[in-house]
Amino acid sequence: MSDCLFCRIVVGEIPADIVLRNDDVVAFRDINPQAPTHVLVIPTRHFATLQELSAQAPELTARLVDGAATVAADAGLGDAYRLVFNTGEAVGQSVFHVHGHVLGGREFTWPPG
Numbered sequence: 001m002s003d004c005l006f007c008r009i010v011v012g013e014i015p016a017d018i019v020l021r022n023d024d025v026v027a028f029r030d031i032n033p034q035a036p037t038h039v040l041v042i043p044t045r046h047f048a049t050l051q052e053l054s055a056q057a058p059e060l061t062a063r064l065v066d067g068a069a070t071v072a073a074d075a076g077l078g079d080a081y082r083l084v085f086n087t088g089e090a091v092g093q094s095v096f097h098v099h100g101h102v103l104g105g106r107e108f109t110w111p112p113g
């Protein structure tokens with residue numbers, strides 16, 4: 001059994017509120033949402049970080065970003081959403097299976113904290 005939390009969500013060992021699934025990508029609602037829409041988009045294959053994913057699987061990286069755009073469109077966000085990849089513990093990555101946060105439905109400030 002994988003000890004990766006998000007790999008376990010991919011195979012259904014841990015329940016999640018899944019909003020999009022295909023062979024390459026799974027998207028599910030964040031358990032601790034920071035905005036009215038807060039969905040995590042992940043590749044079904046395990047890569048720890050965006051660095052690893054983009055270096056080893058550029059086409060899958062594109063499909064992941066495409067999945068994020070689909071999630072945003074399905075949530076009715078139009079082109080007003082934020083896509084965040086925390087990359088590295090120092091900037092807040094806590095789960096080391098690469099994931100994009102699709103955030104929307106409220107005002108955002110810049111720069112981020």
Ligand code: 5GP
Nearest residue numbers: 005016028029030031032086092093094095
């Ligand atoms: P990170 O801090 O790595 O960028 O984001 C990890 C995200 O995963 C956090 O926003 C956290 O709320 C979310 N998360 C952690 N454990 C679970 C879980 O078991 N289920 C779901 N749906 N989200 C989780």
Ligand code: ZN
Nearest residue numbers: 004007046097
């Ligand atoms: Zn994993």
